Amino acid sequence: MNRINCRASLIACLAVGLFPVTATAKNDVPQPPGKLVDLGGHRLHVHCSGTGRPTVVVETGLGDFSFDWALVQSEVARYTRICTYDRAGYAWSDPGPKPRTFAQINLELHDALRQLGEKGPFVLVGHSYGGPVMINFATIYRQDVGGLVLVDSASEGMRVGVGDKQTIRLGEGAQMRDIPAPREEMTVADKFTPPANDPPAPTSINSIYKCLPSEDQKFHLWAQGLPALEDAENSQREWSEVYYGQWLAKPRDGSLGDLPLLVLTRSDGGYSQDLDVPAAQMEQERKDAQAKLAKLSKNSTQVTLRTGHNMDLEAPAAVSYAIHRVVNVVRRPQPL
Numbered sequence: 001m002n003r004i005n006c007r008a009s010l011i012a013c014l015a016v017g018l019f020p021v022t023a024t025a026k027n028d029v030p031q032p033p034g035k036l037v038d039l040g041g042h043r044l045h046v047h048c049s050g051t052g053r054p055t056v057v058v059e060t061g062l063g064d065f066s067f068d069w070a071l072v073q074s075e076v077a078r079y080t081r082i083c084t085y086d087r088a089g090y091a092w093s094d095p096g097p098k099p100r101t102f103a104q105i106n107l108e109l110h111d112a113l114r115q116l117g118e119k120g121p122f123v124l125v126g127h128s129y130g131g132p133v134m135i136n137f138a139t140i141y142r143q144d145v146g147g148l149v150l151v152d153s154a155s156e157g158m159r160v161g162v163g164d165k166q167t168i169r170l171g172e173g174a175q176m177r178d179i180p181a182p183r184e185e186m187t188v189a190d191k192f193t194p195p196a197n198d199p200p201a202p203t204s205i206n207s208i209y210k211c212l213p214s215e216d217q218k219f220h221l222w223a224q225g226l227p228a229l230e231d232a233e234n235s236q237r238e239w240s241e242v243y244y245g246q247w248l249a250k251p252r253d254g255s256l257g258d259l260p261l262l263v264l265t266r267s268d269g270g271y272s273q274d275l276d277v278p279a280a281q282m283e284q285e286r287k288d289a290q291a292k293l294a295k296l297s298k299n300s301t302q303v304t305l306r307t308g309h310n311m312d313l314e315a316p317a318a319v320s321y322a323i324h325r326v327v328n329v330v331r332r333p334q335p336l
Contacts, residue, residue: 030222032092033067034085037112041186044112045092046085050077054123054146054330056323057113058084059105059137061128061310062233065091065223067216068209071316072323080327083118085109089232091223095192097183100235102136102243107182110141121146123326127312129154129236132243135296138256146330147260149323150293152309156244158289159282165275167282171244179242194227201225208310253295260329260336261300262322265290266307299336 034047047066048055056076058069066084076082087105088096096108113122122145126134131153138145154160156171202225209220223229269286271279294302303322307315329336 042094048083052080056082059126059130075320089228101239104182106137120144123147127151147326155289156247174241174245256297258299261297263302
């Protein structure tokens with residue numbers, strides 16, 4: 001059934017992608033689909049839809065936005081409530097306090113959900129970079145979390161390409177330092193100043209996003225050109241390495257107790273042979289990292305999908321089904 005639904009989604013994607021997407025002026029800010037939540041000097045954009053408990057909360061990957069999960073959100077909203085949002089510096093969300101640590105991101109999301117009246121226990125969904133962010137959320141706010149879905153998540157020790165055929169293992173060369181306490185108050189140092197020579201706005205989006213509704217494609221085209229995005233992501237990358245380094249140094253098997261955990265993993269990493277390590281090594285390290293994620297909880301399962309990294313776009317039906325499985329476990333506690 002999942003394969004049929006996924007195939008239908010891909011056909012729909014191709015059809016939607018036929019509609020042209022035109023660039024908008026940089027200062028032409030489109031109307032947000034969700035609400036702007038004031039966190040004390042900076043606002044966070046949160047878009048919730050559907051009804052029912054538990055509420056699903058999505059953390060996107062680097063370079064992705066709330067509306068990039070439109071295909072999954074519309075499906076999940078049929079059986080429970082779901083909230084997507086934009087991290088500080090993304091789309092409609094204002095730049096936030098720095099540094100952009102996992103704890104800082106977690107605090108802002110937690111406070112925004114509280115202000116909106118969204119109550120746990122939440123089913124957290126983390127894609128790519130958003131995976132470790134949500135793992136950290138589940139560690140800090142364990143009482144507010146009912147389950148976790150990791151969608152081709154990043155993980156400490158996983159090898160990634162960094163350009164010019166070079167690769168690194170996440171956290172392996174991290175500088176060990178204390179992680180600052182998160183805060184909502186903005187300081188002068190947190191203020192974002194756009195670069196003097198602001199590059200021209202992008203005129204197209206990656207083809208992977210062409211499966212989205214035309215309005216969401218326009219949102220992506222606009223949001224990917226905002227100068228605050230790069231500033232936020234540079235800080236996120238820098239501080240994620242600190243977390244990865246700490247997690248590499250200390251075994252974390254079972255650290256989430258018996259929290260229902262479902263790990264979605266793509267079947268093939270698709271690595272090329274022109275990197276500084278053999279593709280076979282890259283693939284094995286990827287598989288080891290994904291298996292390691294499943295060991296975070298004593299109540300977990302790992303599901304392999306024949307899809308690429310952007311599962312929310314390539315296999316939204318399968319991702320929605322995985323979320324539904326965890327939602328059902330939270331509603332009627334049982335082993336996953």
